Amino acid sequence: MVFSSSTFLFAFMPLFFAAYFAVPGRKAKNVLLLLASLFFYAWGEPVYILLMLASIAANWLFGLKAGPKGASGRHAAGAGPDGGARKGSKGVLLLAVAFNVAVIGFFKYEGFVAGIVNGAAGAAVVPDLELPLPIGISFYTLQALSYVIDVYRGQVAPQRNVLYLGMYVACFPQLIAGPIVRYSTIQEQVLGRKETLAGAADGMRLFAVGLAKKALLANTCAILAAKMVEMGGPEIGAVGAWAGLVAYTFQIFFDFSGYSDMAIGLGRMMGFTYLRNFNFPYVSRSITEFWRRWHMSLSTFFRDYVYIPLGGSRCSVPRHVFNIMAVWAITGLWHGAAWNYVGWGVYYGVLLVCEKYLWGGLLKRAPRIVGHLYTVLVFTFGWSFFWITDPAQLVPYWQAMAGAFGATGSSTFWELTAWEYWPVFAVCALASTPALPWAKERLVAWAEGRLPRSVFAEGGTANPKTDGSESLCVLSAECATPARTAAFRVAQAAWDLCLVALLVLSAMSIVSGSFNPFIYFQF
């Protein structure tokens, strides 16, 4: 089940929240959340629910055994007697890593490995089992793994109640497409969270924004992107190829960030606070900055659990280069079991190394617009081989982008339909920037009678250490004067009306059965 489906919107979500708020007591709410999450998962994967249950049970056991001795209680984890973090059983940790890697490796990469081995051997040495990919396996496996590693490191206490660990691993808002929520982020919230009217309303506001990003922007862009790929380079020429790629660039951002917003909003309605997953990545001035803003929960996961354990940057230059390349090859492979994803990861690895050792300093000194243009070109081009997995299609597409088939290929400009999308692209471009938080900050600063601050500064609305709802949905201020209070209230009401309109329009779009692919569903 995906959030942008009628089943979720008109059945699962209202019934779940009605039950959730009706059930008294924290423990009962947690059990309900677990059961609902399992039902949510089983809706799309009735058989693979067993795999998820096995993963929960195994990681629960690993967690119990992996922690430092004496770290049994809720507050027992953390510093050892010498003040440093105490670590647990390395054997159990290795077993947990092996188990989780084996699970994801078997179900996600078996066919890929079989293809490589059989190709090299020239015979069917390894059978390709053609297993369907269990939905969300890439996300929930990483969550479970992060939990065991954090327990091993003594950073969190093991969860003794398997139902609560199950609730964390299977929690439906982030189950299918993230964000990858660390156990440390929510461990206090398992029993200590509070549902409030304000939280429910803010969560709904963020959900409405996320749904609109997905249903109104991403799905519309997807129509053009899919059409251009289907037609192929020779038919679409340079105009079609670039328009298609721009459409995909917006599609993937609003698809994925919209889903993350919905997940965070749903969590917020239940009293959870997740960290934001996107922070206006398309305004970055370098690729290094881009990856600090894009899919932040994945970037930080690989930073903390792969890059730093490999030695990070505190090592020789060759070793550092190796660390970066290894992390990015894995990042690429995580996205999909295909060479184009590996190539995509390596592409970013090379660029990050180059920015670190070759042109990073130059970029910092260059005018801002140069950095922006460079970054936009690099990530837009990068999406081309993330998007088109078949090299037989990709090469003509690149040729078309380079103008090998003329401006419009064998089609007329009208037929390409790219011209229809410029207002959509304009809205997407604006929504990719922090223009809204910027305007909101101006309004709040005026109401409070202070100078506006940078939206990216500490405490600013685009600060990465928040869940993102502040920047997008919440509009509140301590107004300086009664007159400003009245004006601000009008703005608040208008803003809420806009959000309700977005919710209604998104629901209309979903009911209409508009093109509704979901990119990160396949990971």
Next chain:
Amino acid sequence: MYERIRNIALVAVAACVLFCVIGTKVPEKLGVDFPEWTGVGLDKSSLEGRKYQSPPKPGIRSALSGKFQTRLEKYLADHVPMRDEVLLKNAALQRSCIAAANTPFRFNAYPTFYGSDKYYQPDTGIIHPRPFSKKGWSKKKLAKIAKRVSNIIESNDSIQWFFYLPDRLETASDTSVARLTSNKADYGWFSDNFLKKLPDNCGVSKRLCNNNDDYEQQYYLTDHHWKTARAYSAYCEIVDYFGRSPIQARLYQCFPGPFWGSNAREGLCSIGIGDTIDDLVYEQGAITVKVNGKTVDPTWLGGSGGQQKNSLQKDHTFEGGYNEYFHGNKGLVVIRNKNAQPGNILIVGDSFKNCIERLFATNYRTVHVIDPRYYSKETVREYIGSHDINDVVFLMSPFTLNREKARASLELE
């Protein structure tokens, strides 16, 4: 306090949106009546021309196969209150965005919504379908179809044959949309690669529509069928070829409309002026009609039966006026007129024939009408062999030639 009220209002409105299906279906099942405009309780859609999904029955097998989930998704989407309005408004919003995007380009026609293959032409109100592309039709495939049809024709040279390929907007070469399209498989292309490959003893249709103005006059603005006047001229051309005199008829407007036809419904576009229906006044005579072997009242054929009267009384906005006024598609229809000249004709055709088959009953004692998409009892050749047929006319659009269902009876397999 203000914040609290604001939050309550937002959550309440959002809850109304999310509970819109459960909140109407449950009371409806309990016997609560909803006003008609809400659409609650409807089991079919005129706009979409289909029945709504019924409540899926839960079961382990259907859940494991995913059928239950798919059906429930469809059920919930189908039973959103005011669904037709939702579809039309959603498309209208997208269309207004496309119209705005068109401002600097000033194209004569633009899609009715994002991804639509129907195009609205604001200055005329015509809703165009996407022109046929040569990509979807290979010359080889068409030549093969021509050969198979030729085999049927050559199997009996005592019969007179005629192949009438009606123009459609999809095969136009000079409409607003056709001019904007590349690689068209237009009427000329079909004529060269199909009609001209039929045997010499088979008459073929002459093209009548050449440009936008022709289509505006001869075809419905929002439906893919031809208007009665255009169909009448086709009838005259066919009957002339077979050496008989067409019945004299006078045109009158029998349904002032508006109705929005197939192109409008598929394009979710009910703007513009819509369509009206014209019919013919002529001397019909006494006829009997059998549909799939069963005798029915001659009024089943639709139309006014040669009289001047208004037949469509109810609101037909999305009912598909053409099919509603004449009749729907059936596998076999036989019309007899004892007072007509001797001779029997077989019409093998699709819905384009539905408005003129009754006219042939003024020229032939028996009119056999086969719709190859719905008649699977025997092939056309077998039907001819088992009946006394003098003249045969194929009256079908290229779509039907390419339809899986029609292939068996036309021996195209």
